[in-house]
Amino acid sequence: MSSLEGSPEPGQDDQNYDDWYIDDSQEPTVPPHEIILPCFPTLSDGLYHLILASVSLCTLLFLCFLIRRQKLCTSFCWGVPGVLSPLNLLEGSGNNWVPCAAFGLLFSSIFRMLLDPTALNFIPYSDGAHKEFWKILALFYYPALYYPLLASYSVQRIPGYIVGTILSWMHCGALIWQKVECPQTPQFYSYYSLLATVPQICCLILLSIIYPTLLLQKLRQPSHSKQMSERNYYLKYLKKLLRRKASKTSKDSVSIGSQVSLNLCSYLCSSNIGFRLSQRSLMAATVSVLSAYQVALLLLVGFLPTVKKIRSSIDAEFILMLAGFGVPVDEDKAKAVDYIVYYIWTVEVCYIAAMVLSCAVTVTMLLRSLVKHRWALQSLCAGKVTQVFLKPRSLHPSPPALASWMSHISYQAAVTCIGLILQHVILFLVHLIVTFLIIIPIAYGKFQIVLPILERTWPFWLLLLLVTIVQHLSTRFIFLQGSPWQTTNRRVLFLFTYIFLPVNILRGGLLAIARLVISLTFNVIHFCRLDLSLLQHSVQSWDPGYRNYCNFLLLEVTECHPLVTAFCLLLKPPCWKKPDLEEGIHLMPADGRSAKGARSHLARARWGLAYTLIHNPSLVSHRGSRTINGGSPPCSK
Template structure:
């Protein structure tokens, strides 16, 4: 053994001719670590390789042909039902994976399939793109990732397309597909719950949305199949959205003006706080339904936030725990020399237990700050997504009424265009991407804030040591006191000396004193302006980071809000939704297309009323010759009167809708041409 306790050089491979100073070796290796090494089971490489019964290659080999066969069979089924005799004259139409512009679609099925697709894409892009593509050059792996972006949607699209035909065969095929996917994923997770990639629990945690979505589909399709077997399939094509449009029209026509005083009663502080908190909770209202595309977008965004949160959690917290468990006294000596860990003074060279405990406590504090900031960011992101639902509802209602300027900063024509269609197609994807990036930005900002508060305030108070923040505040108290006194003085002088109130009007007075005070306080106001500028940067950064996931508001000024890609996408999305899914317009079209009810047969005419003077002796005296009897028209029924009145109400509503003015003819756009009374001319 080397002298002076330099046992660290005993097993070191040294080349001939290299000599080390024994004193230097004694100083560096005098504190030999006696702590146990971290367990190998914490490391990702300690997970043994797992070979499930249903391998990923076998799963894709079986499910991909089955999904393709289901799509082809249902396509021929839809073609036969719609074309009947001309079934084989054309190419069978492909099934639509969800009618995203309709209101009566299967919302739960669409949300579950899109959540499944988002989870699978997040997992495949981080791990192995496709089974058996791990080997190869980086360029080859990127090529397989691009193929995975096209293959995964094609694999899971039949799960959503089976609900499109609204036929029992489609529900049966959807049941078999959902059971097959769910059984394969559940069996694979049961046999191989841990994986060596990223973290041993990451594969299991990232599969939670997949299993939940497939479980929902496995229960939903059998329920639809049983309902179809009981009630039977409708012989004709079903008009989607008819029931919702009728409910919306009924809710609009049933509204009455509220009578009462218009004086606003002042609310208490608790009621205002309650109202503000309830604004972040979407409460459904009668007569209005959130569009299907928006439901899918919010669901995909929540799933994407979960996937990113799991990745951030398993990528940082386990390494911190490994570092804390493997912390040695040699590392503590280095941290003490750099001043990162406070020293206890002139202690014995081998007595570093207190410093070691302090260093581990610091790492534990970092871990707590990271977890707290991640939880706070997830809650804030979900709250912003829920708050956006209420904003979507108010915007859609305003556009349904034609109040375009209440939503947009300038007038827009609500009609589809090339750019609006592109934005509508990318809306859900943009929402998921914005939510993920917003979560990352929030995590960085809030983690730094938590760390600064913990190490500048909490830990110094625990250890009883001085903090740099406390020192700055203590040394600069005259500066802070001067700023506070200057601001208070200006407010008091402005209230009592420089502002005079006469009845209902306020005027500026003591202008000479106002000029003197303004000139004297100019240097101090410069310092106040610096603090205000710093606060402006902080509050704008926090506000933009928190609201980054919301696409219904712009993070830029109204003059340049068109440069915000998220807000521009949202505006064009609203144009497509309002122009194609206006519930009042659809209700009016449904009323026009509704077949009239057969009228009851007219009562038989009296056979005695004939032509000739003998038919009525009295009438023959007054009108000799022909006697013509006109039958009385039957009175219309109440149901027909109500239907006519409802149609005229809808026509009147559509006629006075400003958003439809650009779509009418020139004669219809002129109020005088429609018989309307000309009002007071506008200035």
């Protein structure tokens, strides 16, 4: 009876149970100031791509009919109009800003499309089951959209420059208009879309400036001015090789500061400005820098806003929760909150510092790869094959070389992205270890982990240090004697070897750890460099990145040899000069004698032919054993 009286009434129990599910007004999980309302710009994504895709198609058709295929390839389709080649990437001459900006624009668009879920909003039903299929189609849509920006430059005429100016202005104006109206988006971070679009805007602004500049230069200068500048570059390079080097009799005294700055400058930028870098390598470096920016931005917006929210939500209830899990906390709850907030802020600082350092290392390695690439190109052009590849190798184009040349820019960008992520992870862990195990324990007395371990194991470390010192001193003063050093006291040497065997095993363990750390650090730092193999010389061919770079280098040398180009320019007179004018006379010293007569013309022509054939690296494997200077070309001196 008492149990029945103590039990709650059925109606009261139901009332309490129903109170749990009363639909009261719930507060939003996100603070009101962080809620980003959907934005609908005046120029929507669908209208933006509809207009620009139509204009790009019309531009391409106009350029195709402006320059007929008959001038490019007479035997194909009877010379009917066709699609223009975007650029002569093997020539290595002309304006390098246009292809660099176009390739950077294309890469930034593809990177945004792959990561930003709103990049395909202009395609109906792009968020359904066929989303990945639409992304695959977008991989070919964006190259077609930006293709006329390159084709306008390849025309090399006033209409092409006018079309390129109008098209670049339309792209740039439409993109800036969209971002000004809707700078914030709810994906990743409120301003991620705006920050990710900055490289596209910069490339479009660059194109919007270059095309009007080229148009003005074309209107002011004669039509053959550009050909003269390109011709002069190759002829000047040939003159530089033929000019005798002045002997250096005295050396000026250089201060230590200037010597250090000179070494740093020579490490990051080559001092040999007479040899031009290939256009393909500059494009690869540009795309790699933009890829590093996109990856760094993604790492920052994916980590820092989340950690900031966690730091702002730390309160006394969080401290009680930690105490409930058995984590020792301070009795003063406010002080404990300040400690945890400070530690989380320290993690943020370590993350940002690691990001800045990894970006600096990546850019430094890319600049160093350009210096190494210029040196490799010039060495191969001079016939020094063994200095570049460390073994004899024929310089002939092949299908793997051509395939590697086509994919080199993409591979370099992808390797740079992965290398930056690896560098950031490693550097972030190093910063955390140094901060929480060394700096904070010494400064605040917290996280005492390393010091207690050192207090318990200091005899072990002292033993290793003493044994190391004894071995080095004994080898220096006891076991090696004489003017040329000779091994003496061999009985004591054998005794020391036997006695120190257990201690040296422990030292070998430390050596193995040091070897692992050094190898990991070296490979992570140089991961983004394809011109440097991460494997030893005997198995360098197993490194796919280095093999891709070697094939790319072979094709660059065989197709862009400056001496061969200079020889062809000497044989083929320019269109603005008379055909019978001899250009080789400008390469000879001005001694005041007349250079007339058929015999002197014939001698100079034969000399130019022989000189070019000697310096052609593709003919090295076909020569005999007796060549000039014992097999090395004259220009290698």
